[in-house]
Amino acid sequence: MKHYIASNNPMRPQFGARSGYEARHFAWECGDDGVATVMLNRPDRKNPLTFDSYGELRDLFNGLRYATDVKVVVVTGEGGNFCSGGDVHDIIGPLTKMTMPELLEFTRMTGDLVKAMRHCPQPIIGAIDGVCAGAGAMMALACDLRYGSELTKTAFLFTRVGLAGADMGACALLPRVIGQGRASELLFTGRAMTGHEGLAWGFFNALHESSELLGKAQATARQLAAGPMFGHAMTKNMLNQEWAMTIDQAIEAEAQAQAICMQTQDFRRAYEAFVAKQKPVFGGD
Numbered sequence: 001m002k003h004y005i006a007s008n009n010p011m012r013p014q015f016g017a018r019s020g021y022e023a024r025h026f027a028w029e030c031g032d033d034g035v036a037t038v039m040l041n042r043p044d045r046k047n048p049l050t051f052d053s054y055g056e057l058r059d060l061f062n063g064l065r066y067a068t069d070v071k072v073v074v075v076t077g078e079g080g081n082f083c084s085g086g087d088v089h090d091i092i093g094p095l096t097k098m099t100m101p102e103l104l105e106f107t108r109m110t111g112d113l114v115k116a117m118r119h120c121p122q123p124i125i126g127a128i129d130g131v132c133a134g135a136g137a138m139m140a141l142a143c144d145l146r147y148g149s150e151l152t153k154t155a156f157l158f159t160r161v162g163l164a165g166a167d168m169g170a171c172a173l174l175p176r177v178i179g180q181g182r183a184s185e186l187l188f189t190g191r192a193m194t195g196h197e198g199l200a201w202g203f204f205n206a207l208h209e210s211s212e213l214l215g216k217a218q219a220t221a222r223q224l225a226a227g228p229m230f231g232h233a234m235t236k237n238m239l240n241q242e243w244a245m246t247i248d249q250a251i252e253a254e255a256q257a258q259a260i261c262m263q264t265q266d267f268r269r270a271y272e273a274f275v276a277k278q279k280p281v282f283g284g285d
Contacts (some may be wrong), residue, residue: 035225114168125217
C-alpha cells in the first residue's frame, strides 16, 4: 500500500515526501513500514537502463535526501536479472553520434546517479540476481548492502566495449569493497564475478536462493527501518566522509557525530526502554 507516513511530531513537516511517488521508467512502491522497493522492470531485455531511467533514478535518489517518510530502499530487477547496463539500442548507439560536450553531459549524469545513491541518507539494499553488468554493476556497488544468489554474474564490462574500466566511480569504489588487486582484474578484463566470488571477496553480504532473494533483502530493510533512522543516516554519512580523513580526523568527526546523536529522542527512548526492560521503539527524531 502506498501512503504518506505521518510524523510523530505535528510540528515536523514532511519535506519532499516520496512514499507516494509514481515512477515512470521503473516500478516503485513503499509500505507502511517505510521500506521502499525500486524494481527495474524491462525483463525482456534484462532490465537495461535508458537515458530516461538514468535521469529519473538520479532525481529520485536526490529527492530522498529530503524525504522523511522513506526509511530504507531496496533496489532489484524483474525476471531473474538485476540490470544489463546501458541499453545497446537506446543508449550505446546514440552515444556513437554525439559530440564531446554531449558525451560529457551523459557521463556526468551517470556518475550523478551513483553520487545520489551514496548521498541519500537512507540505507540502500541491493537484491541482485542473474545478470548485473556495466552500469547495473555500478548501481549494485553504490548500494550499502548487497545480497546475491548463486546465479548472480557481476561484470564491470566497460573494457569489453572499448572503454576504460573507470566509469561512474568504479576505480574508487570497487577497490574499497573487494581490494585493489581483485578490482584491477575485474576492471581490466571485464569478466564476470560469480556469486560465490562476490561473497568471498566481500562484495555480497550473503547469498540466497533466487526465489527468496527479494524477500530476504526486504526483511533486512524492515529490520533497519525499525532502528534509529537519524543514527543510520549519520552512519552512512560518516562512512562516506571518512574515506578522505586521517585516523585522527575520523575519530574527532565521530566524536562530534555521536554527540549530535546523543541529543536525539531515539537515544532517550533506548535508555528508557532499557530501564523498563523493554524493546525500544524508535521514532527517527
